[in-house]
Every structure is written in C-alpha cells, then in structure tokens.
Amino acid sequence: MVDQEGQRNSPQRKRTDSSPDFIGRVGNKVVVGEVKTPQRLKGFRDIMPQAMFVRRYVMDTLRGIFELHGFAPLETPALEYASTLEGKYGEDERLIYKFEDKGKRMVGLRYDLTVPLARVVAMHLNEIQLPWKRYQMSPVWRGENPQFGRYREFYQCDVDIVGTASPL
Secondary structure: OEOOOOOEOOOOOOOOOOOOOEEEEEOOEEEEEOOOOOOOOOOOOOOOHHHHHHHHHHHHHHHHHHHHOOOEEOOOOOEEEHHHHOOOOHHHHHHOOEEEOOOOOEEEEOOOOHHHHHHHHHHOOOOOOOOEEEEEEEEEEOOOOOOOOOOOEEEEEEEEEEOOOOOO
16 A cells, blocks of 8 residues: 555554564565564674673784784684694683584684694694794684683783793
8 A cells, every 4th residue: 555645555454363473574485473572692692782882902012012022813714624623622622612613523612722732733734833822813602501700701911922932
C-alpha cells in the first residue's frame, strides 16, 4: 500500500498468539522469526568508544616507546595449528580453545603471544637479524570459567629480545 505522500506502508496486522514476533525483509525475502534478546558470552565484553579511546592512547604510547628503543612490531595469526600450541602450557593447556576447522585440521586460538613468537623465529630464522627486538599487542583467549574482573578474551603485550642471553 502507498499512503497519500507516496510512502510505502504495510497494513496493520492483528496480533494473535500464533503470530510471529518479527516480520521483516532482507532484500526481496520476507523474514519471519522470534525476537530474541541479544546476549554476550560470559567472559567476553563489548568495549565502548570512550574506553576504546583510552585503550588506543595507551597502546599508541607503548608502541612509540617500544619503537624509540628499537623494537619492531610483530603480528601473528589468532589461529595456530593445535599441535603448535599443545605441550607448551602444562596444566593450563586445557584452557586452549581448540576445534576442527572446515578443512578438518585441529586448530586453536592463541593462548598467549610467546608460543607464536617461537614459531615465527623457527620459520623465519634466516630472515631475522639476531638479536631481534620485537613487540606485539594482540588479543589472546583462555577457555576458563571467568571470575570477576577476568575475561576469556583480553589483550596481551609482549616485548622480547631473541638471540641474546643479556637482559640489556
């Protein structure tokens, strides 16, 4: 139906107990379903803009300090082969999110940034000039039952020097 101003409007539907809670369109298809209250998984959080501005400021400040002192940024994939992650964390290994991907490979979300660093060094040893100074700030995941103030997904910051026994 079209109203007097040429706007499309739909006729009023009388609601019955068998009526769906939601009717809408996606493209040219009619979608019918129940309205569900959105939920977030326990141990995860939405970080709203005000907190994100603070987080970005802190991370940008840290990046500047690290790079001022000769550390290079590194980014590693969130997913690793499960075999890369297994056997590295002792009892905490049970906290790794592991699953089979669509290619039938066992994979896991990174639990920390140290094991992926070790994999990068092993894979790219001929490309890295030692000692190698690197930093990484990325999310990591832990499949634990979170307590107050602890999360399943959080950012970790690692700063490492590979290829020297000296702490300086």
